[in-house]
Amino acid sequence: MQKERLAEDMRLLYVAVTRAIYQCHIGISAATIGRSVNGVFEQTPWAHLLGIESTRPSWPEIKAALERRIPAETIACSVLGEAEVRRFRPDGPQQASIQQPAEVEAPVSAWQVASYSKLAHGESNVRLDDKGDDDQETVSPDEEVAASRLSAVDEARWKDDIRYTLKGSALTGNCLHDIFEQRALHPQGDFQALVAKMLFRYGLQKPAMIRGESADEYEQRRAAWVPDVAHWLLAAMRQSLLDDPPGRPLSLQGIFNSAAAIPELVFDFAIGGERNAIALTRVNQALAFAGVEGLSVPGGRIHGLMTGAIDLTFIHEGKVYVLDYKSNTLGKSPSHYDHPAMDDCMKSRRYDLQYLIYSTAVHRYFRSRYDDVYSFDAGPGKELSFGGVFYLFLRGMGLDEENYAQYGIWFKRPGRELILALDAAFALASEEL
Numbered sequence: 001m002q003k004e005r006l007a008e009d010m011r012l013l014y015v016a017v018t019r020a021i022y023q024c025h026i027g028i029s030a031a032t033i034g035r036s037v038n039g040v041f042e043q044t045p046w047a048h049l050l051g052i053e054s055t056r057p058s059w060p061e062i063k064a065a066l067e068r069r070i071p072a073e074t075i076a077c078s079v080l081g082e083a084e085v086r087r088f089r090p091d092g093p094q095q096a097s098i099q100q101p102a103e104v105e106a107p108v109s110a111w112q113v114a115s116y117s118k119l120a121h122g123e124s125n126v127r128l129d130d131k132g133d134d135d136q137e138t139v140s141p142d143e144e145v146a147a148s149r150l151s152a153v154d155e156a157r158w159k160d161d162i163r164y165t166l167k168g169s170a171l172t173g174n175c176l177h178d179i180f181e182q183r184a185l186h187p188q189g190d191f192q193a194l195v196a197k198m199l200f201r202y203g204l205q206k207p208a209m210i211r212g213e214s215a216d217e218y219e220q221r222r223a224a225w226v227p228d229v230a231h232w233l234l235a236a237m238r239q240s241l242l243d244d245p246p247g248r249p250l251s252l253q254g255i256f257n258s259a260a261a262i263p264e265l266v267f268d269f270a271i272g273g274e275r276n277a278i279a280l281t282r283v284n285q286a287l288a289f290a291g292v293e294g295l296s297v298p299g300g301r302i303h304g305l306m307t308g309a310i311d312l313t314f315i316h317e318g319k320v321y322v323l324d325y326k327s328n329t330l331g332k333s334p335s336h337y338d339h340p341a342m343d344d345c346m347k348s349r350r351y352d353l354q355y356l357i358y359s360t361a362v363h364r365y366f367r368s369r370y371d372d373v374y375s376f377d378a379g380p381g382k383e384l385s386f387g388g389v390f391y392l393f394l395r396g397m398g399l400d401e402e403n404y405a406q407y408g409i410w411f412k413r414p415g416r417e418l419i420l421a422l423d424a425a426f427a428l429a430s431e432e433l
Helices: 004-017 045-050 059-069 116-118 140-147 154-156 170-185 191-201 215-238 252-258 276-289 341-346 351-369 416-426
Strands: 111-114 239-244 261-272 305-316 319-326 385-393 409-412
Touching: 004 045, 059 154, 116 351, 170 191, 170 215, 170 252, 170 261, 170 305, 170 319, 191 215, 215 252, 239 409, 252 261, 252 305, 261 276, 261 351, 261 416, 276 416, 305 351, 319 351, 341 351, 341 385, 341 409, 351 385, 351 416
Parallel strands: 111 305, 319 385
Antiparallel strands: 261 305, 305 319, 385 409
């Protein structure tokens, strides 16, 4: 071990000496010589190179050994404190000439990296994960109005269901997203094992204790926790999303099995240009055409990159679809996840803006790479077209389909004119692309 350590020290010394181009200064400190009774100098590369056997050599001994070992014309040695001190003395009085720097106005740029979240909240210049705040347990005023129509009896019936006992938080939302992402990549694995792994990773592997609950009652809930989550998500994956063509319903598990899906499709595309104010105006005109609230951007300019990540992009029956998982807690019973309630959430959380940005990104992707077979609407010689957008509100899914068919499933296909208008507005094109 000592020989290996010495060999490593020799290598480091060699590297240090041979890397110098003009001059190399090397100091041998008192710590290298050692302050212990026995000394450690014999363990250093210097002892090996200079042939010094003393455990505590003096400075003159080391200097003499260096001068013997290395030609005088290539090295100069001095002992600290013995070197001649030289101080700089100017030839004459020097007058410093100080000039005030010219005032230069820093250029102001409107260029930014924007995302749906930042545009929706009127902020800029910071990339934000689009799914970070989806699962906060809050209800908008519109959702409160919808919830007032529901009876307390309905919520009492579902109070112990895993969909509503799993607390809403950003961690919960990210955990459920990751479970589906891994399932898309490995559709045939042990799903309950995957759920257990992800719940543990996010610190959600056990339920919170309820006041007044006995130890036995809590242990029963804890034992059923992971199986209940797995059963709920499996039921959601089996739920029919679309019956097209008739008699061949589409499910999330079927999408995963098809191997025609891309989870977490990341995109970046240019927005705006030098005429920044015009770009924002055109974007807002296109949004108004769709009945979507416009953007309010600081400075009234939009220019740079639009970025984001789409939970799932897939192809089914010759159509390209966008799918996003939402784990928002809209209420504590299935009735909170009907179509009117989901519509309210889509507007209040600005998901209407999000799905339009995602649709534009996917349209651009397929148009640029598969133009020979893709068009937004099916046309002559085109095998692929845009199918639409799914938003899956997971806490309303996986229920009895006879009574809760299509609960938790929000679907829309934006029109061709709208997406092309948005595409052109983001690009600030002078004519339709």
